[in-house]
Amino acid sequence: MTKYETVIGMEVHAELLTESKQFCGCANEPMAAPNTHVCPVCLGFPGSLPVLNGKSVDLSLRTVLAFGSKINTDCIFERKNYFYPDLPKAYQISQRLLPLGEGGFVEIEMPGEDGTTQLKRVGLHDVHMEEDTGKSQHGQELSDADSSLIDYNRSGVPLLEIVSSPDMRSVEEAESYMNTLRQMLLYLEVSDCKMEQGRLRFEASVSLRPHGQEEFGTRVEVKNLNSMKAVRDSLRAEIARQTQLLDSGATVTQQTMLWDEVSGTTQPMRSKEQAHDYRYFPEPDLVPLQIDEAWLARVRDSMPELPRVRRERFQSALGLSPYDAALLTTTRDIADYYEATLQSLDKADGAAKTVSNWVANELLGRLNAENKTVVESPVAPAQLGELVKLIGDGTISGKIAKEVFDAMFESGRDAKSIIEERGLTQMSDSGELEAICRRVIAANPKAVEDYKGGKEKSFGALVGGVMKETKGRANPALVNELLKKQLSQ
Numbered sequence: 139m140t141k142y143e144t145v146i147g148m149e150v151h152a153e154l155l156t157e158s159k160q161f162c163g164c165a166n167e168p169m170a171a172p173n174t175h176v177c178p179v180c181l182g183f184p185g186s187l188p189v190l191n192g193k194s195v196d197l198s199l200r201t202v203l204a205f206g207s208k209i210n211t212d213c214i215f216e217r218k219n220y221f222y223p224d225l226p227k228a229y230q231i232s233q234r235l236l237p238l239g240e241g242g243f244v245e246i247e248m249p250g251e252d253g254t255t256q257l258k259r260v261g262l263h264d265v266h267m268e269e270d271t272g273k274s275q276h277g278q279e280l281s282d283a284d285s286s287l288i289d290y291n292r293s294g295v296p297l298l299e300i301v302s303s304p305d306m307r308s309v310e311e312a313e314s315y316m317n318t319l320r321q322m323l324l325y326l327e328v329s330d331c332k333m334e335q336g337r338l339r340f341e342a343s344v345s346l347r348p349h350g351q352e353e354f355g356t357r358v359e360v361k362n363l364n365s366m367k368a369v370r371d372s373l374r375a376e377i378a379r380q381t382q383l384l385d386s387g388a389t390v391t392q393q394t395m396l397w398d399e400v401s402g403t404t405q406p407m408r409s410k411e412q413a414h415d416y417r418y419f420p421e422p423d424l425v426p427l428q429i430d431e432a433w434l435a436r437v438r439d440s441m442p443e444l445p446r447v448r449r450e451r452f453q454s455a456l457g458l459s460p461y462d463a464a465l466l467t468t469t470r471d472i473a474d475y476y477e478a479t480l481q482s483l484d485k486a487d488g489a490a491k492t493v494s495n496w497v498a499n500e501l502l503g504r505l506n507a508e509n510k511t512v513v514e515s516p517v518a519p520a521q522l523g524e525l526v527k528l529i530g531d532g533t534i535s536g537k538i539a540k541e542v543f544d545a546m547f548e549s550g551r552d553a554k555s556i557i558e559e560r561g562l563t564q565m566s567d568s569g570e571l572e573a574i575c576r577r578v579i580a581a582n583p584k585a586v587e588d589y590k591g592g593k594e595k596s597f598g599a600l601v602g603g604v605m606k607e608t609k610g611r612a613n614p615a616l617v618n619e620l621l622k623k624q625l626s627q
């Protein structure tokens with residue numbers, strides 16, 4: 139253990155999944171050809187007036203409800219003033235004094251010392267609505283090294299900023315927080331969370347303090363984190379840098395640092411602005427946002443089951459292990475697929491576990507190998523359900539089922555038609571199997587002798603022989619029974 143305790147807070151910006159921008163009708167498509175989705179409002183022309191996007195409020199409300207935040211049903215927008223080329227109005231419409239949500243928490247899971255899972259609440263300071271800025275690109279990012287490009291497609295895209303309290307005490311906790319938050323936003327369908335496109339962005343603030351000290355140390359903000367790995371690596375580097383400073387008796391300066399992926403270090407960007415540097419004042423072009431009970435009720439009704447609740451239900455109601463439940467609730471689509479498959483079956487005993495194995499091992503395995511999501515699965519839930527049914531009623535063996543599944547995955551066809559076409563039905567006719575067993579016994583005198591001499595293992599060779607002759611179609615339980623009977627004669 140080092141001398142210092144790490145204190146981490148996170149600011150998260152999520153671009154919302156609306157069709158249009160926050161205050162104008164332009165399409166929310168920041169990745170389109172540069173400057174193709176712009177208008178006088180998002181270009182900040184004098185005299186243009188913003189109109190708030192209702193869908194964006196719905197999505198923001200869904201998020202604060204999920205966090206259990208206090209909702210300010212009368213909230214206001216403010217102007218945050220600063221100059222930057224990607225901010226054509228020279229102010230960003232944001233919220234400060236009365237944000238949409240205050241407080242609330244995200245519950246993260248951490249491995250406990252005794253192997254159990256410990257829950258920890260990371261408190262939220264506030265959740266507020268704002269708009270994104272444009273995007274500048276310079277030199278080597280473009281084909282022309284001497285030019286700069288300012289793309290305003292992103293200018294005015296609805297943004298939700300989620301500000302945590304400094305409640306995380308390790309890089310692992312910060313990582314768990316990011317993963318949990320991302321999974322929640324995906325379940326809530328408020329953002330597509332594509333970090334590589336900047337649709338979800340993290341900023342961390344880090345400080346150190348001697349163990350046992352209550353007062354926080356000086357914090358440093360780290361920006362330019364465009365992947366989970368960047369957050370992890372930058373936090374480690376920043377903790378090491380501050381540790382070294384403190385150990386040598388120097389002080390940490392409050393500032394904003396940029397993560398440099400190439401050198402693996404954080405580099406100073408500017409001294410940190412204070413809130414008063416932005417000269418916040420109420421946005422005069424927007425009336426206060428008033429959310430009535432009916433609006434809230436409508437959003438509440440649209441809330442999905444959240445990941446952790448679903449995970450716990452998979453364990454308690456379906457009897458899945460914590461590992462399987464976590465795997466099958468990784469995304470809402472996977473959990474939906476699993477449940478749809480289960481619903482297509484009569485609730486036979488063990489179906490939950492059998493289907494879980496098929497989805498987790500065979501389906502997700504194949505999908506991952508082909509870089510596809512479960513939505514793109516060539517095998518529909520009902521088709522997988524039918525396959526499981528055909529194993530259950532003895533039509534095909536578990537071994538053959540894998541071959542059938544492969545064919546289903548490649549062709550998208552039903553299990554039944556593949557089984558019929560390939561003649562794969564399980565052989566459960568004891569007359570036919572008896573004859574095959576006899577032939578295998580006659581052809582393997584050595585194995586028979588060993589088995590009779592007490593070598594149990596040799597029995598497996600005889601079963602294998604029958605399976606080979608029947609191309610895996612023989613009912614294994616019946617083969618065991620017939621072989622034993624014939625060998626005891």
Ligand SMILES: [Zn+2]
Nearest residue numbers: 162164177180
């Ligand atoms: Zn616009």
